[in-house]
Amino acid sequence: MKNLRNILITAFATILIVLVHSCSSNADDYLKFTEGGAISYTGKMDSLKILPGRDRIKIEGLIISDPKVSELRVYWDTKKDSVVIPINRTSGVDMVSTFIENLPENIYNFEVKTFDAKGNSSVSQYITAQTYGTRYQASLTDRKIVNSSLSSDLSLTINFATMDLTTGAFATEIVYTDGSDVEHTITVPVTQNQLVVPNYKIGSKFKQRSLFLPVKTAIDTFYTDFVSKDPQVIDLTYLIKNNKRPFVASSFSGRWGTLADWTTNDACKNHDGYGGIDFGCCGNPPATINLESGWGSPVITNGKIYQTITLEAGTYIFNAPLLASGSGLNSGYTLSDYVYLAVAKGSILPDSSGGVLETDPSTLGFKRIVNTMNSESAVITFTITQSEQITLGISTTQGNERYGHFLSFSLFKKNN
Structure with a gap:
């Protein structure tokens, strides 16, 4: 029993000696790394x-508490790449802000540490960020235009389609030239669907591109290429003189007059030498264009009222709404009459008698007017392939007790 006790005492003493030796050894190892002193850490970057950005990043942060910090080091690609950013400390809070360039589009894991002049570092901070480049750029598409039109007062209206905001789209730039040859750039937010610009230079194009931020914190804006565009519809109504009611007469007598700025042939002057403009009768509005035959006045054969203008090559729309009464056109014109809204090459409209206008080689377009048509359907679309002189207006052959009230004339050019 006594021997067993001695054995246990000896074993305990041996274990104690080993433990003391081990602790002494560990303490020595610690001193190897601290050179005999405590570990000193620099203050890490705050915020x-x-x-x-585009193939780059911007790093920002604050140095707040540690006056000894002298540089910032940023590592990435498992420390194969790094940059060193000197820091000049002041007595207060210092802002650190710098760019790291030449980072092709990818996702990067960054390690960030501060250092003092003795090489002491802060604890590591890890942050992940993505750069954007050619792949993101290739995914971008310009904002679509629903329609664009240039009005007679030379104001350009552009209606935009909505965009997918997840693409990073936030605005569209429009560059245009005004009537004084001054170029303007307007930034249209993606939430705005219409833009109206005044004093647009007729005959000019406008340019468009869209702006994107891949994320809200991105430092670089991405752009689609500028694309030059014509207004899709150009209102050229101003080229037609005396184009809407109340129409103006060059001469008149009583109810009837002859239109100013229009050519009216003798066949239409069937009211004692006047005709074309009606100053009002029978509850109809005054100062309309009305070609009336009968009720004591002669029928009209190959009557013509027209203007001649010069247009560039393109596709055009000529429109002349008529006065409606109830559900039908307020007109006595029937299929036995040959009444046309017409456009033709040259300086005069073709004859209408027997419908020959419809096959005349100079005719560019026509709409036959009858009392069963809709009041808004007197529309002609025509195309010319070169700049040339064209004539537009009314050519009519009509029988007894016929009439029809034209309210206005408009002309538009379609570009696409």
């Missing part, structure tokens, strides 16, 4: 941010 650290990495902002993405």
Whole structure:
């Protein structure tokens, strides 16, 4: 029993000696790394941010408490790449802001540490950021235009389609030239669907491109290429003189007059030498264009009222709404009459008698007017392939007790 006790005492003493030796050894190892002193850490960067850009990032943060910090080191690609950013400390809070360039489009894991002049570092901070480049750029598409039109007062209206905001789209730039040859750039937010610009230079094109941020914190804006565009519809109504009611007469007598700025042939002057403009009768509005035959006045054969203008090559729309009464056109014109809204090459409209206008080689377009048509359907679309002189207006052959009230004339050019 006594021997067993001695054995246990000896074993305990041996274990104690080993433990003391081990602790002594560990203490020595610690001193190897601290050179005999305590570990000294520098203060880490506060409010650290990495902002993405085009093949680059921007790093931002604050140095607040540690006056010894002298540089910032940023590592990535498992420390195969790094940058060193000197820091000149002041007595207060210092802002650190710098760019790291030449980072092709990818996702990067960054390690950030501060250092003092003795090489002491802060604890590591880890942050992930993505850069954007050719792949993101290739995914971008310009904002679509629903329609664009240039009005007679030379104001350009552009109606935009909505965009997918997840693409990063936030605005569209429009560049245009005004009537004084001054170029303007307007930034249209993606939430705005219509833009109206005044004093647009007729005959000019406008340019468009769209702007994108891949994320809200991105430091670089991405752009689609500028594309030059014509207004899709150009209102050229101003080329037609005396184009709407109340129409103006060059001469008149009583109810009837002859239109100013229009050519009216003798066949239409069937009211004692006047005709074309009606100053009002029978509850109809005054100062309309009305070609009336009968009720004591002669029928009209090959009557013509027209204007001649010069247009560039393109596709055009000529429109002349008529006065409606109830559900039908307020007109006595029937299929036995040959009444046309017409456009033709040259300086005069073709004859209408027997419908020959419809096959005349100079005719560019026509709409036959009858009392069963809709009041808004007197529309002609025509195309010319070169700049040339064209004539537009009314050519009519009509029988007894016929009439029809034209309210206005408009002309538009379609570009696409």
